[in-house]
Amino acid sequence: MHSFFNPTSPQARAVAGLWWWMFGVGAVIWIGVTILALWAANSGRGHRESDGLTHVDPGTRHRVERIVAGGVFLTVLILAGFLIYDFSVGRLLAEHPPRALTIQVTGHQWWWEVLYEDPDPSQRLTDANEIHVPVGQMVQFKLRSVDVIHSFWAPNLNGKRDLIPGYESTLWFRADTPGVYRGQCAEFCGLQHAKMSFYVVADPPVKFATWRATSSLPATPPTTDTLRYGQTVFMSSGCAVCHNIAGTGARGTVGPDLTHFKSRESLAAGTLANTRLNLTRWIQNPSAVKPGVRMPALPFKPAELNALVSYLETLK
Amino acid sequence: MTSTNNRALPADITLTEADLSRDAAALEETWRDTPGLWGWLSAIDHKSIAKRYIITAFAMFVAGGIEAAFMRMQLARPENALIGPDKYDQLFTVHGTTMMFLFAVPIMTAMGLYFVPLMVGARTVAFPRLNAFGYWTYVVGVLFLYVSFFVNTGPDTGWFAYVPLSGPNYSPGHRVDVWAQVVTFTEIAALCAAVNVIVTAFKMRAPGMSVNRIPLFVWAQLVVAFMIVFAMPAVATGSTLMLATDRAVNMHWFNPAEGGDALLWQHMFWFFGHPEVYIIFLPALGMVTPIIETFCRRPVFGYTAIVMANITTAFFAFGLWVHHMFATPIPELGQSLFTAASMVISIPTGVQIFCWIATMFIGRPRLTLPMLFILGFIFTFVNGGITGVMLASVAFDKEAHDTFFVVAHLHYVLIGGGVMPLFAAFYYWFPKITGRMLGETLGKWHFWLFLIGMQVTFFPMHILGLEGMPRRVYTYLEPTGWGTLNLVATIGAVTIATSVLIFIINAVRSWRGGAEATDNPWNSSGLEWLPSSPPPSYNFLHSPVVSSRHPLWDTTVDMPVLTGLRTDRREVLITTVFDAQPDSRHTSPWSTIWPLYVALCMGLVFIGSVFSPYFVLGGLGASAIGLIGWAWVSARDFHRDLVALPDGSVVERT
Numbered sequence: 001m002h003s004f005f006n007p008t009s010p011q012a013r014a015v016a017g018l019w020w021w022m023f024g025v026g027a028v029i030w031i032g033v034t035i036l037a038l039w040a041a042n043s044g045r046g047h048r049e050s051d052g053l054t055h056v057d058p059g060t061r062h063r064v065e066r067i068v069a070g071g072v073f074l075t076v077l078i079l080a081g082f083l084i085y086d087f088s089v090g091r092l093l094a095e096h097p098p099r100a101l102t103i104q105v106t107g108h109q110w111w112w113e114v115l116y117e118d119p120d121p122s123q124r125l126t127d128a129n130e131i132h133v134p135v136g137q138m139v140q141f142k143l144r145s146v147d148v149i150h151s152f153w154a155p156n157l158n159g160k161r162d163l164i165p166g167y168e169s170t171l172w173f174r175a176d177t178p179g180v181y182r183g184q185c186a187e188f189c190g191l192q193h194a195k196m197s198f199y200v201v202a203d204p205p206v207k208f209a210t211w212r213a214t215s216s217l218p219a220t221p222p223t224t225d226t227l228r229y230g231q232t233v234f235m236s237s238g239c240a241v242c243h244n245i246a247g248t249g250a251r252g253t254v255g256p257d258l259t260h261f262k263s264r265e266s267l268a269a270g271t272l273a274n275t276r277l278n279l280t281r282w283i284q285n286p287s288a289v290k291p292g293v294r295m296p297a298l299p300f301k302p303a304e305l306n307a308l309v310s311y312l313e314t315l316k
Numbered sequence: 317m318t319s320t321n322n323r324a325l326p327a328d329i330t331l332t333e334a335d336l337s338r339d340a341a342a343l344e345e346t347w348r349d350t351p352g353l354w355g356w357l358s359a360i361d362h363k364s365i366a367k368r369y370i371i372t373a374f375a376m377f378v379a380g381g382i383e384a385a386f387m388r389m390q391l392a393r394p395e396n397a398l399i400g401p402d403k404y405d406q407l408f409t410v411h412g413t414t415m416m417f418l419f420a421v422p423i424m425t426a427m428g429l430y431f432v433p434l435m436v437g438a439r440t441v442a443f444p445r446l447n448a449f450g451y452w453t454y455v456v457g458v459l460f461l462y463v464s465f466f467v468n469t470g471p472d473t474g475w476f477a478y479v480p481l482s483g484p485n486y487s488p489g490h491r492v493d494v495w496a497q498v499v500t501f502t503e504i505a506a507l508c509a510a511v512n513v514i515v516t517a518f519k520m521r522a523p524g525m526s527v528n529r530i531p532l533f534v535w536a537q538l539v540v541a542f543m544i545v546f547a548m549p550a551v552a553t554g555s556t557l558m559l560a561t562d563r564a565v566n567m568h569w570f571n572p573a574e575g576g577d578a579l580l581w582q583h584m585f586w587f588f589g590h591p592e593v594y595i596i597f598l599p600a601l602g603m604v605t606p607i608i609e610t611f612c613r614r615p616v617f618g619y620t621a622i623v624m625a626n627i628t629t630a631f632f633a634f635g636l637w638v639h640h641m642f643a644t645p646i647p648e649l650g651q652s653l654f655t656a657a658s659m660v661i662s663i664p665t666g667v668q669i670f671c672w673i674a675t676m677f678i679g680r681p682r683l684t685l686p687m688l689f690i691l692g693f694i695f696t697f698v699n700g701g702i703t704g705v706m707l708a709s710v711a712f713d714k715e716a717h718d719t720f721f722v723v724a725h726l727h728y729v730l731i732g733g734g735v736m737p738l739f740a741a742f743y744y745w746f747p748k749i750t751g752r753m754l755g756e757t758l759g760k761w762h763f764w765l766f767l768i769g770m771q772v773t774f775f776p777m778h779i780l781g782l783e784g785m786p787r788r789v790y791t792y793l794e795p796t797g798w799g800t801l802n803l804v805a806t807i808g809a810v811t812i813a814t815s816v817l818i819f820i821i822n823a824v825r826s827w828r829g830g831a832e833a834t835d836n837p838w839n840s841s842g843l844e845w846l847p848s849s850p851p852p853s854y855n856f857l858h859s860p861v862v863s864s865r866h867p868l869w870d871t872t873v874d875m876p877v878l879t880g881l882r883t884d885r886r887e888v889l890i891t892t893v894f895d896a897q898p899d900s901r902h903t904s905p906w907s908t909i910w911p912l913y914v915a916l917c918m919g920l921v922f923i924g925s926v927f928s929p930y931f932v933l934g935g936l937g938a939s940a941i942g943l944i945g946w947a948w949v950s951a952r953d954f955h956r957d958l959v960a961l962p963d964g965s966v967v968e969r970t
Contacts, residue, residue, distance in 0.1 A: 002796060004715050004782040015711045019782075022712065026702035033669065037694045040676035041683060053613050053869060056678045064617065064678055068670045075666045079659045079705065086655060086709035093711055094648060109486075148481040149578065151643055151718060155784045159714025162643045164579060165480055166572025169645035182796075186643075186718040186786045188474050190481060191401045194789035271793070291400055 107150030128256030154183030191292030197270030218247025230311025369426030412475030437522025450508025452915030457501025471495030536602025554584035612679025658708030689740035696732030721781025747833030769811030841866035
């Protein structure tokens, strides 16, 4: 689920094809040169006592000259082959339709903000750390960063692209097989660079459309007293300053959007499975899970924490 | 500085034994550094300085290795709690900074500072005081980094210190300032060494050593010295000027919010950073050639091709920096130019490897320890070269960039192409430097454990990278499945550590009580094997006169020498650039404490600049006094009144 060796997009497959060629040729060269060097090193062992200088007759010298020149020529030929192959893969990677589903991915220390573009502003959908894409369609990613440099990389789907403040970069791929693919930040971005991962969920188009429709709805209002209390805790104790829950007063943009928080597979940017127990642990002391994380540990009473977690668990 | 024009020299003079021993005693009195602590601190003999340089740089190799060992311990299993992210970030930053700036470049230039004068038949380097200054500057940098590290102020944004992470907003405190100034110290030290090597190799070669007879080690050092001159200013501007002022006085060079550009730093860093790899690697290749020649009992195949390969590599090295930036939004057409250049640069290196294999083939190789390390170098380095060609491909690089695949690649290149030839060189030249042979038995253990440990540590990293493991992560989650290969790599690291420990024990034991070495224990061809082991302070009793590329092999009778240099001054012979014909005599300066003093003042400037601009003013003022002292010429500085005593020894007249 997280490997360059299992490409699931035409882009990643093309690169993997290039890699296996280079690997094969490279392995032959490595073994070949090693054998050649060992053979040459053993070629004159019979004369080891003699300390005089070696003299080479012109015939041998000429032969060796031709072999060396041949080796250099072969090197040039192989490199030319690699170069042409690389350029052709590069062309394929650059091909894309004029219009496609566009997803903005914004890097934050240490999580991913995801925004599905739509001409109709009301249909724009914001999510975090999990990217849903329809299978069989080219998808464009617009990548940017609000703080330091990050790098977006899902090895099964395509190579990486850096998210650099002041620049916008783009990346395209088409997922061909439904599945969940892991990705991880690849540019060192500070204390929690190691725990800044995400999931790409490739769904069949119909399932994707359904997901998108549900996810565009505001959050379901709380139905029981406990849940209502949980929401009050959320609104009054500081959570809402950083987090957004559509349909409520929580409008924070510093942290991940929580409107459909429970529909995600993981929490804390791919660090923990999204279970009630983990969520409680995380809220109680985020720094224990991700030392240095920006989210503070707020002093909740047990009843408050319990209600808060119950409320968050309903945000499907 | 006084110099006398060359006049017609008398032809053949017959020197008696008494003349020779009197000259030797007088030269020793003139050239040796004064004994005692003060004398030690004011030493400027290029061999003393280079020896200290080599030992300090090797200590840095050990320090960087210990940091690597801690990182491998932390990564041995998923979600290990041994080291937290804060310490881990400092560890990998200090490891990279140490290995690149404080070990690899200094040790390669130090080998040059020891051997270039000996190989070209000179008494010393062109600027011995500058040489001492460079060394002391480097020592201040070493101490600054490690004192900071031990008080938890070690830099923590990587040896590449990408902005904005290393900028004032995301790295408050002094950690990154330490990095920026440590880089400054090494730049200055490297530039001092570079100008010394250039002028020594151009103007101080023994008569007859025309450009087509310069030893290949010296060629490599010369080419690298020019690379240093062109590469260091880029990072000096980037780190010392722009990053430091961004941090200290909010210059916003790299801040996009104020019209700066975050990518600019990457261009400036890699314009230096890529040639840096070749600055480490070319001198190592220069060490390979004389070793292969010696143990194959024949001149290297393709001297001219190897010289050309060195120059071509240096030239192309400045045209590939963008391949470190393929994942950034740079136009694709531009990237393909750098792909082509990155592939082309493997051709000159390939030429050198083919030439060495050809030399082994037509020679009669003896598999001594240095030769084993050369074979280890070919085996390991070729792998790194091939993965380097793979990474030149933009398409593949976008997958492999910033993963453990690159970690594997760069260690194959730098350990294979830098450290292995360096170990070969240690075994080969140890007798010349210390006068004793370096032990064979422990040496064999060192070689095999190092070779195997290297492969076990770094080969699995190729696979880890392609399985998605990014670089610079302090931990990884269990479901990733990276645990097993990481454990294997850690076991390999333990093996490497063991082998280096064996080497250190071997070196210390051999230095104290190893078998005594003759002047030319391997029957080599270079001029450095002409004087005694270790060489006297004045290197050569008389300047040798060279008539081939392999003076010690091609001279069947006694080597012709040039006499006429004064023995009561530190007089050196200056020759012409191309043909190395005697040109003039030049008086090399006396030993002095001033280089150390000025280095300390510059330390005050750079370290103080982190805290207050007033330190810059104070330090510059103090170093101005030092520079006056440095340049003050008194008759006694250049001339000592020597008298010969009846017993044949020579002393200064008091």
